Amino acid sequence: MTIDVWFVMLPGVLALDMTGPAETFVLAQDAFRLHYIGPDAEVPTSIGLNMGNISPLPETLPAGSLLVLPGVSDSANFFNTPQASLVLHWLMRLQPQIHNQSITLMCVCSGAVLAAKAGLLSGVQCTTHHDVIARLKAVAPTAQVKENRIFIEDRGIWTSAGITSGIDLALHLINRLRGPETALSVAREMVVWFRRSGDDPQISPWLRYRNHLHPAVHRAQDALTAEPQKAWQLADIAECAHVSPRHLTRLFQQHLGISVRDYLEQLRLVIAEQSLLQGQGAEQAAQAAGFSSPRQLHRARARMAS
Template sequence: MDRTYTHIAFLVVPNATLLDITGPYEAFSLAAQCLQSHTGKPNTTYVLHTLSIDKNRIVRTSSGLCLQCESSIKSLDYQIDTLFIPGIPENLEDMVSPKILSWIKQQAVKVRRICSICTGAFILAEASILNNRRVATHWKLCDKLAKDYPSLDVDRESIFVKDGHVYTSAGVSSGIDLALALIEEDYGRTLALEVARELVVYLKRPGNQAQFSVTLKHQDSDYKPIQDIKDWLPEHLKERITVEQLAEQALMSPRNFARVFAKETGITPAKYIEKLRLETACRFLTETQLTLETIADECGLITINNMRRLFLKYLKITPSDYRKCFRAQI
């Protein structure tokens, strides 16, 4: 029986972030191994390739570890199905040469999927592949990406984003999330789950899950009254919380409290509490056996319908589906 090969290629640029390459590479490698044991799909598999940008196939990554690539972009003898572009941690203005950008642009119209990890989005943007698309990158560089490439719709929250055949992802570990999502696209949930088990990770974090928690995003305030309120909130989410109540605790007027809180955290008190309740509900859904009714009550959302609306607003997924996704864990 003829075997069908799906060629997954990783462009290894000098100073690339190592995990941008090895994370998704390992996921696809395990998928190829798992496919060998799936009697229903004995004639199809992934084949992985690492490509250097010139004939020197040994490439130094940002961590100092060198990778020996299989070949260079000048010696391709197969059709790339999925092309991965890793990020580099520094010197974004001096990313890759115009010739390499031209090669990437040529490949973008040939491949079935083209993907970037972390700051690899800047390389795709420079190659004009992301024009007028919704994209993701590392949270620290979202503003820079949006400023440098105004035609892009930069999603500052998502772990990864699919826009047509172009996939962009956030920080380095999100490359594994993206790879698992692509494996699921190709072969279904069963294989993706098997790979996740081997990697000892969640089956998938939805692409639109926030890159990091609300407490990390809205960092600790140096102003003690506000920090005290932030420390108090997680233990009292079940209660009815008002700005007036918080202002009284902080010994401020409601108007002044709201102004100071927004200045210190970058978010209004109401929005902060809303996101904190959402984050807490996510944790209950994945770490406990509590019913949806109980979780809604414990988080101060009162009803399942309120919780459902909150999940759809921020995560574009229902609480039940979120629980199903995240319970596929080891």
């Protein structure tokens, strides 16, 4: 059975919050039927491009529907417009269907704030983009707001961190609704190397330590990211960075606050966890990530947790 997906379109909608999940669902062949609804027939987006052919808000949604609330570029502004007010009252009317889970709600980025303003997140575990966490807590003081999460589900309500995490959540829902083969096929088509889970941090090791400008450290990080499973020696990494091993060690501590070894271990842990989530055994996951054995992987996980 084809699942109807309804995207609520408001002025200022973040283009990728909408198009990322939309393209993901479209690639699942005929499993999903997409609709774009809202108070206006045409809305400006975050990238200056107008989107049109938007249908009016329907009175009700059929059971089994997936309702998507994308984020907007400025939630303090665009969620306080006459159009947003109309959507809020419409969401309130849908509240019984959402709470009895005949409709699945998917919020991308600050879309969670819109859901909160409609009273849909009271007592619900939820998340949003890290820049909007404080606003979500203020709007929904009784919600169980989780920080640094890619996405989370509670009683049929899914919330996500935004931008690319909307794609992660869409893939996860495809996996849930249409099975792992369809989700894996879509991920391959999109060239998504790692499908993150809801428990993954919003700012993973791939990005967390890149907020610096030192070219030698960037060269070392690029080399490690390209081949994290390689049996790296400090001298080999330093050679890629064009500095001495001793100097590279100082640079990592100065600019990243961690050692070269710890940085590489964090990258490897991400790969191992993804392999385990995709159904690989501990031996395969450890080998794929560059650990010598499952025991070494277990020790690395324990060190990270301590």
